[in-house]
Each structure stands twice: as structure tokens, then as C-alpha cells.
Amino acid sequence: MNFTKRSFYIFAVIILTIAADQISKVIVRANVIGRTASQPSERIPIIGDYFTLMNVENTGAFLGMGSDLNPALRIVFLLVLPILVLGLVLRHILKDKSLDNWSLFAFASIIGGGVANVYDRIVYGSVTDFLFIDLGGVFRTGIFNLADMSVSAGMIILLFVSFTQKKKA
Structure with missing residues (x-):
């Protein structure tokens, strides 16, 4: 593979x-x-009770989903499948030269966040979540981490890019 500025950008993110x-x-x-x-x-x-820090070990995926699966299914759905998908996405963004910088950033953020959480599952058997937002009943999140934020931000950026490209077409 020819290591270009574009590849450097992807791997740096x-x-x-x-x-x-x-x-x-x-x-x-x-x-x-x-x-x-x-x-x-x-x-x-x-920030008061609106934004708090805590330490929760999540043995499942997003919001603990999958934590009650039997061990074999947890390995498939929380380790094997994510690794395959992340690998395919990385392959796609390295090969598809038509992607703009925002899309590259978004996909790289999703891959980075996914790899970080998969790493936790492999090394610790769970993912450390620690941020919580509660805006007094108006808006409340589950407990999350920076990897989750990266994946979410990447998805939002991809949606935004997709909508703006459809408007141009």
C-alpha cells in the first residue's frame, strides 16, 4: 500500500x-x-448534576445491550463481528479515493472508537464508561465514554455529509 498524506490522515485520526x-x-x-x-x-x-463523571464497567455494547447473552454469542456479537466490520470499513476508506475529508474523518472516528472499545473487551472483559448527562428530565443519556462519543460524532458527520451531498445533486 502506498502510504500517502490521505492514509496518514486516516491513521492519525x-x-x-x-x-x-x-x-x-x-x-x-x-x-x-x-x-x-x-x-x-x-x-x-x-457541571452540577447535569454532567457527571462515574466509573461503570459495561460487559455489553451500547447501553449494556448484549450483556446477558451467553459467552459464545457475546464473543461473536461484541468481538468478532465488530472487528470484521471495522476492518471492512477501514479497507473501504483506504480504497475509495472519492471520499471527502469530512467523510474520512467520520469513518476514521468510528473505526478509532470501535477499536478502542473492542480493545477494552479483549483486555478487561468489559468497557469502562464514565460520562453521564442529565438535563433535568429534558434530556438524559446512558453512561458513555470518549470512544462512544467518537462513534456517535462520526455517524452524525456522515449523516450531515450525506444530506448536503444529496442537496447538491
Whole structure:
């Protein structure tokens, strides 16, 4: 493979996404008391009760989905399938030279976030989630991490790019 500026850009976004996520998780694991069977996670207010930091180990996927699957299915759906999809997406963005920089950034962010969470599942058996937003009942999230934010931001950017390209056509 010819390593171009474009390839460098893709891998830089992926690596920076993984690094930011993993560094944030190391800090949270070391400094925030995690949830146990008998005790809830420590809640540290960042912006009052609206934005809080906690430490929750998620054995499933998004919002804990899949955590109750049997071990074989969890390996397939939470490790094997994501690795295959992330690999195919990476192959696609490296080969498709027609993608604009925003789409490359979005796909690379999705890949970086996905790899970071898959890494956690392989190394720790769970994914460390630690951010929570509650705007007083108006808007409330599940507990998430920087990898989740990268995947979500990437999806939003892809939707935005898709809509703007359809308008131009």
C-alpha cells in the first residue's frame, strides 16, 4: 500500500481517537471508585448534576445491550463481528479515493472508537464508561465514554455529509 498524506490522515485520526479514549479510561479507573455489586459508582459532578463523571464497567455494547447473552454469542456479537466490520470499513476508506475529508474523518472516528472499545473487551472483559448527562428530565443519556462519543460524532458527520451531498445533486 502506498502510504500517502490521505492514509496518514486516516491513521492519525484513528490512533488519536484510540489514545484519547484509552488515556481517559486509565485516569477514570485510577481515580473514580467504580460500581460494585453492593455499591453504586462514585458520582463526581463536572457541571452540577447535569454532567457527571462515574466509573461503570459495561460487559455489553451500547447501553449494556448484549450483556446477558451467553459467552459464545457475546464473543461473536461484541468481538468478532465488530472487528470484521471495522476492518471492512477501514479497507473501504483506504480504497475509495472519492471520499471527502469530512467523510474520512467520520469513518476514521468510528473505526478509532470501535477499536478502542473492542480493545477494552479483549483486555478487561468489559468497557469502562464514565460520562453521564442529565438535563433535568429534558434530556438524559446512558453512561458513555470518549470512544462512544467518537462513534456517535462520526455517524452524525456522515449523516450531515450525506444530506448536503444529496442537496447538491
